[in-house]
Amino acid sequence: MSLRLSTVILPYRRWNDGGRSSWTRAEQLGFHTAYTYDHLSWRTFRDGPWFGAVPTLTAAASVTDRIRLGTLVTSPNFRHPVTLAKELISLDDISGGRITLGIGAGGTGFDATALGQEPWSPRERADRFAEFVPLLDRLLAEDAVTHEGTYYSAVEARTIPGCVQRPRLPFAVAATGPRGLRLAARYGQAWVTTGDPKLFENGTPEQSVEALRGQTEKLAAACAEAGRDVAELDKVLLTGFTPDRDRPLTSLDAFVDFAGRHRELGFTEIVIHWPIPDSDFAADEKVFEQIATEAPAQLR
Secondary structure (H helix, E strand, O other), X not given: OOOEEEEEOOOOOOHHHHHHHHHHHHHHOOOOEEEEOOOOOOHHHOOOOOOOHHHHHHHHHHHOOOOEEEEEEEOOOOOOHHHHHHHHHHHHHHHOOOEEEEEOOOOOOHXXXXXXXXXXXXXXXXXXXXXXXXHHHHHHHOOEEEEEOOOOEEEEEEOOOOOOOOOOOOEEXXXXXXXXXXXXXXXXXXXXXXXXXXXXXXXXXXXXXXXXXXXXHHHHHHHHHOOOOHHHOEEEEEOOOOOOOXXXXXXXXXXXXXXXXXXXXXXXXXXXXXXXXXXXXOOOHHHHHHHHHHHHHHOO
């Protein structure tokens, strides 16, 4: 089974001061997809520059030709399905059909209450996500949508001409719980995970692999329940959040070993963070580029 290699470029650099060059270099290095986070701010980057995902991806689409582009991930924290659909259709058109929407229920980060709302409970986040995804699915595939829901409504919302990709651009659904996995099984063209967050601080790589194995088994069960072959979904691992988060980018051999172990679990795409000096994502840029150019051949 082939394994694709992708990257995620955080939008912390001004476009004309290194921002643009990261995206063009990602294409030159042969990455399958270049993603960015869709946040208003994020963790240790909270007090520094941080730019919007959709404008950044629009700019990236204008300076690249082949590489796929996407969010990893968009959430309901500050998005509404109607306006998001319009932006995604525009972005898919500008890129010539190269957009993947990574989408998740969101969390409790700095931007979760930036619009002034009270923090949502885990149940409310799940409830909102369960309404958000089906409505967005309709908005991207139908010319006009009317929907009255508990959290989101649309009244004759027009999304003409629709996506370049038909019937709509692909969804990569981030989920580990049963409700999210059911949404991935029904609406996803891919499934995304970062591993088990409970193992982040004190877990072992072996425990992480077993946790991921359990997640893939639960995804397979959700697909079976939905009458769908789990093999139809790509399985995407966003790295940097497992117990051995620092090791994969220390050398080509270390990465090939890491990626190979996760390919055996059924993962079809590994996403690595573009190096950011003096951050949680610091890495040797030469090693990073060596991984990008040499690892895919070793993993075929």
